[in-house]
Amino acid sequence: MIAWVAEMPSSPSNSARRLALVAAGVLSLAGCQGDGGTATLPTIYEGSSPAAVWSRYFVTAYDMVKVAAVQATQPFVNAAISYTLTIPGHPIFGSGATASSNALRDAHLDYAFSTGLTGTGVTLGMIDSQIDPNHIQFAGKTVTLDGPQGASEFHGTAVASVMVGTGNGGAMIGFAPAANLFAGTLDYNAAINWTQLGQYMTDAKAAGALAVNNSWGLASGTVANTNFGALFGSGAGASYLSAVRAYAASGVVVFAAQNDYTATSIDAMAGLPQAYPDLKPSWIAVINAIPTVSGDTIVSATRLSAPCAEAATYCLAANGQTVVASNSSTTATTIGGGASFAAPQVTGALALLAEAFPGLTPQQLRDRLLATAYNGFFTPSGTVTFAPGVVHGYNAEFGMGFLDLKAALLPIGQVSVPTASGSSLPLGQAAIAGGPASGTAVASALARSQIVAVDAMGGDFTAPASELAAPPAALQLASLRLSRLSPGAAAEAAGYASALRAGRAEAMLDHADLMADPSAAQLFAGQQMPLLWRGGLRLSALRDAGRLSGVSLTQDLPLGPAALRLGLTGFAEAGGVLGVTVPGDTAAVSGRTGALSLGLAAPLARGLSLRAEAELGLASGTPAGMVASFGTLGYNRAGIALDQADVVRAGDVQTLFARTPVAITRGAATLVLPVSYSLNGPSFAPTDVSLSPVAREVDLGLEYARPLGLASVWRAGLSLAVNAGNQPSRTGINAALGVAIRF
Secondary structure (H helix, E strand, C coil): CEEEEEEEECCCCCCEEEEEEEECCCEEECCCECCCCCCCCCCCCCCCCHHHHCCCCCCCCCCHHHHHHHHCCHHHHHCCEEEEECCCCCCCCCCCEEEEECHHHHCCHHHHHHCCCCCCCCEEEEEEECCCCCCHHHCCCCEEEECCCCCCCHHHHHHHHHHHCCCCCCCCCCCCCCCEEEEEEECCCCCCCHHHHHHHHHHHHHCCEEEEEECEECCCCECCCCCHHHHHCCHHHHHHHHHHHHHHCCCEEEEECCCCCCCCCCECCCCHHHCCHHHHHHEEEEEEEEEEEECCEEEEEEECCCCCHHHHHHEEEECCCEEEECCCCCCCEEEEECHHHHHHHHHHHHHHHHHHCCCCCHHHHHHHHHHHCECCCCCCCEEEEEECCEEEEEECCCECCECCHHHHCCCCCCCEEECCCCCEEECCCCCEECCCCCCCHHHHHHCCCEEEEECCCCCEEEEEHHHHEECCCCCCCHHHHHHCCCCCHHHHHHHHHHHHHHCCHHHHHCCCCCCCCCCHHHHHCCEEEEEEEECCEEEEEEEECCEEEEEEEEEEEEECCEEEEEEEEEEEEECCECCEECCCCHHHCEEEEEEEEEEEEEEEECCEEEEEEEEEEEEEEECCCCEEEEEEEEEEEEEEEEEEECCCCCCCEEEEEEEEEEEEEECEEEEEEEEEEECCEEEEEEEEEECCCCCCCEEEEEEEEEECCCCEEEEEEEEEEECHHHCCCCEEEEEEEEEEECC
């Protein structure tokens, strides 16, 4: 004899009753245990569904204010239940004990809802008894009923509500409240019909159902005692298996375990991949357990149903003790308990993941739930590797662990940014870095764009494109300042004081301030080596790491009592363009710069002079990495100084100065950014990134040089930088003090 077995609560106040009917197959409702005693639900508040005001966006971290707001909604308040539960043979609930539960928070559904996910645009399927399509938990959604229709029944209505309940009325809410529903109708009072079950799977595929929930199983049929070949090797059973295989090619099949705590083998249907391994990538078995939670972490769990057993590597635990819709009226709710109501939580969770990650296949979504199941409350007996670096432990009792939407929606493993060349960058690794001439321009420009990053499980996340920008390199002035303390510094200081007294403007042009503003060539091209000095004409070579990087030509011209210096400079920059670099591809980047410089020295009175300088230039570069091109960049710098000799004692020189250091004034780099993600992979779009600083640095300063005889001098300087480093609202104070002694 083989029988259907249905476990169905007749009312919230009555224990479950067990029905056995002779039939030509073996089938059971996998988890519809009654509440085991009188249950008092929290007060039900009427009102619109929270789903009506949710909006979708994705996160790499959760906003706890929004999470708390979800927890305060009435369906989540009502989800905290406490009632008497009796499970024959159970070590805790065998004679009846109080069960306290909050299935929504145990699965971290509050975190998922806080991001705006509702299952919009997703269709979920189920095969179960007749639902009540007029119940308010299904109002406003597309409900497709497949198969013979009759009077509504509790089990199907309750299972569907856990999966897709809208939250209308405030008494409860499903895991995917905005998802649509396909329901294949079972008659638990009739013989099992494998052909009909197969047709439901075929119809679910045609309806585009992401997953099909099955809260039924084979009465007393387990993996250990079932002859799968006899059931599915031929005839109607074979047609069912064929339909399941066809569906599994593009969807996920979810089966509840049986509610037999003493079982040592999982229900045959939940463990079907043990006989047909090709089904495993699209299969999830679900057991029922109540977790003990400390804060937000599960510290232990009490299993109520059969264990995962043979299905451990594709099995999840969920808390099936929850508020469900009842078919007693179109607004009724009650407490349901069992694996029947754990399974639709997993099915509904798949819909949320599908909305969050539209670029993933159903099988990838299934893997994501398994790989992120919380398993910290047990000792694993084995591991499953889902992706490089993503290894998850399981055991025979709880399988992969407890359903955890909080973890499933966050990045898993290494998160990378895809590039148009087909490679990727680890998120956090810079694709472009600004320099002192660009300040925070790169990060500021990229902050206005979004990129797609992909985790190790193929999940895509939006992030500000500024994640690709490295902090701007700081200007290192130490070597420039120390160079002013050369062995000839004493003679230079004394000579400059003499030039100021005599009003020799040409000599004033050669004065090098301790706090001097470096030119673009000094910043980016290297050391200047004199080649020719004839009258007012000078030719210098620029060397970077010993290599010739450019040339500089200047000509001094008298201008009455004043003197004018005109300069032309051309140089090549290795590894960057005006200090803008491409980390990871530095060797491939180079820049070419041409500049015109002007210098003016004009005596104002004996021992007092005015100096001014300016530089204007253009640069271009060879790109690499995510940088597709460097446009033509313009830059400039300017400064003015007032020099006075014999301020404290004869031979000293005091300089007051104001300047704007080198800064890019126009131009952009074009980056090719990943802007979307789909089943076909990432899509890219060019994005222009301005390299002009958001704010320009302005320096005000004072320098003092005092000879200490013919062979030594001490020099000091102090400057205040507003928008230091061409970075807005940043203030810098530079000070230098040194003594040069010639032996």
